[in-house]
Amino acid sequence: MSPASRNNATGADPERLLARKSLLQLRARVLQALRVFFTKRGYLEVETPYLIPAPAPELHIDAVAAGGAFLHTSPELCMKRLLSAGYPRIFQIAKCFREGERGGLHLPEFTLLEWYRAGFDYTDLMKECEELIRFVAEYLGHGEVLTYQGREVKLERPWERLTLGAAFERYAHISVEEALESGRFDEILALEIEPHLGSPKPVFLYDYPAPLAALSRLKPGEDGVAERFELYLGGGLELANAFTELTDAREQEERFLREREKRASLGKKTYPLPERFLEDLPRMPPSAGIALGVDRLVMFFGDTGRIDDVVTFTPEEL
Amino acid sequence: MYNASDLRKGLKLQFDDEPYVIIDFQFSKPGKGQALYRCKLKNMITGVIVDRTFRSVDTFEPADLEERKMQYLYNQEQEYYFMDVENYEQIMLSEDQVGEAKNFLIDNLEVDILLFGERPIGITLPNFVDLTVTKADPWVKGDSVSGDSKPVTTETGYVLRVPPFIEEGTKITVDTRTGEYVTRVKE
Numbered sequence: 001m002s003p004a005s006r007n008n009a010t011g012a013d014p015e016r017l018l019a020r021k022s023l024l025q026l027r028a029r030v031l032q033a034l035r036v037f038f039t040k041r042g043y044l045e046v047e048t049p050y051l052i053p054a055p056a057p058e059l060h061i062d063a064v065a066a067g068g069a070f071l072h073t074s075p076e077l078c079m080k081r082l083l084s085a086g087y088p089r090i091f092q093i094a095k096c097f098r099e100g101e102r103g104g105l106h107l108p109e110f111t112l113l114e115w116y117r118a119g120f121d122y123t124d125l126m127k128e129c130e131e132l133i134r135f136v137a138e139y140l141g142h143g144e145v146l147t148y149q150g151r152e153v154k155l156e157r158p159w160e161r162l163t164l165g166a167a168f169e170r171y172a173h174i175s176v177e178e179a180l181e182s183g184r185f186d187e188i189l190a191l192e193i194e195p196h197l198g199s200p201k202p203v204f205l206y207d208y209p210a211p212l213a214a215l216s217r218l219k220p221g222e223d224g225v226a227e228r229f230e231l232y233l234g235g236g237l238e239l240a241n242a243f244t245e246l247t248d249a250r251e252q253e254e255r256f257l258r259e260r261e262k263r264a265s266l267g268k269k270t271y272p273l274p275e276r277f278l279e280d281l282p283r284m285p286p287s288a289g290i291a292l293g294v295d296r297l298v299m300f301f302g303d304t305g306r307i308d309d310v311v312t313f314t315p316e317e318l
Numbered sequence: 319m320y321n322a323s324d325l326r327k328g329l330k331l332q333f334d335d336e337p338y339v340i341i342d343f344q345f346s347k348p349g350k351g352q353a354l355y356r357c358k359l360k361n362m363i364t365g366v367i368v369d370r371t372f373r374s375v376d377t378f379e380p381a382d383l384e385e386r387k388m389q390y391l392y393n394q395e396q397e398y399y400f401m402d403v404e405n406y407e408q409i410m411l412s413e414d415q416v417g418e419a420k421n422f423l424i425d426n427l428e429v430d431i432l433l434f435g436e437r438p439i440g441i442t443l444p445n446f447v448d449l450t451v452t453k454a455d456p457w458v459k460g461d462s463v464s465g466d467s468k469p470v471t472t473e474t475g476y477v478l479r480v481p482p483f484i485e486e487g488t489k490i491t492v493d494t495r496t497g498e499y500v501t502r503v504k505e
Contacts, residue, residue, distance in 0.1 A: 056332060060352045060374075100323050100353065103345025186351035187371060194348060214350060228350075230349045241349045 027298045043089040048078035057259040062099040071097035077277040079233040082282040088118035111294040120288035121244040122227045147196035148234030151199040160203040197232035204229045204268035216243030249281040320378040330381040337362040339369045390427045401403035409438045421476035443494040457482035
């Protein structure tokens with residue numbers, strides 16, 4: 001096949017690639033800003049392997065198999081092993097891979113920023129998250145008020161904090177308990193609640209039901225709630241997911257096994273247990289960690305609703 | 319059988335015993351939650367549009383659809399009759415089902431009839447059809463209101479604008495997708 005006919009087949013003509021230039025320039029500056037922010041705060045930038053023998057078993061996250069191993073779905077497990085070894089502040093900007101995720105806000109290959117800090121809990125991370133995004137805004141020359149897809153976003157601190165329970169009470173037609181029981185939690189969150197989140201102020205949606213906690217610590221003294229939050233900006237743009245990390249290896253192993261069983265019962269692929277991560281976990285200091293979608297952060301500052309606009313090539317153009 | 323990951327714009331599905339085509343499709347996935355496939359679906363028989371949200375565990379039947387080459391025979395009041403060119407079976411479409419296509423149905427025209435099971439539900443015309451002009455007013459030179467075109471009526475009763483030199487009895491080619499004049503047929 002000649003290069004010309006290949007271009008025609010994919011539609012990735014040079015003009016289309018060049019049309020993304022201003023957003024790709026913005027992307028480069030966002031990446032610079034992130035590195036400046038963390039370096040100033042004494043974080044060490046790390047790169048962990050993309051190819052790993054065992055991804056964290058999570059019910060709704062599917063890993064891409066490659067060369068007898070898996071492409072990581074997040075750098076989480078390896079970064080926590082570094083924490084356990086005595087690295088108290090680390091960050092990473094990594095490509096991550098998830099099978100079957102493709103939509104206006106999703107790519108099967110995307111970029112995550114993850115950072116972990118010993119001695120932090122999830123409320124400390126909410127504050128650091130505010131500081132990070134305000135820093136990036138300033139670095140890019142923005143003021144405190146931005147517009148995203150026609151909606152106002154005021155970055156003035158403090159941002160809104162809303163528990164899952166309160167969000168269901170405010171926006172959904174049933175309670176969070178009823179949604180969980182009927183198996184409609186995700187549907188109601190996506191359709192009834194998310195569109196309201198993040199305008200005019202960014203919002204931290206926090207205290208998730210324990211069954212949706214994966215790797216986060218349960219909230220002491222509060223039954224059935226996990227110390228997890230998600231950050232939303234500009235009316236439904238989900239940007240970050242954070243935990244106070246679970247450090248109890250036995251509890252973590254039980255959760256992994258439960259998730260694996262659930263995956264198997266749905267006929268999904270199951271993965272080997274991440275044994276070395278579980279071995280290192282007891283040495284991990286109390287800490288908090290967060291994953292933030294870099295592509296979506298660029299979407300926010302570039303005021304575009306399509307993730308395709310902020311990457312060089314979409315999978316369909318390759 | 320389709321899985322949720324097969325869903326995309328243009329896919330034709332069957333549920334509640336009716337064929338639907340996906341006219342809009344959105345993938346979403348709330349943090350750590352399951353994938354949701356939000357679809358706008360058009361009922362291929364009634365044209366009614368519905369919103370449905372599917373989950374990754376859902377499966378779907380492909381719509382039982384078939385296109386067959388048929389010849390237009392005649393119409394009687396609001397019923398339009400066609401004949402299968404292979405087995406000479408006749409089928410009927412209502413005026414609603416034929417829709418705009420009635421403007422271009424001339425005797426023996428070969429069309430594609432869409433069947434759901436055995437039931438005819440739609441029609442696809444060739445892109446171009448030749449029609450004879452049955453009524454045309456003479457061109458009045460210098461008539462600035464009508465510009466450089468004038469209305470004519472064709473054998474099917476269809477009225478369209480054509481260049482001034484087209485006269486009664488002329489055969490013209492019409493684009494069935496836009497309903498517009500293309501050229502005069504040279505005989």
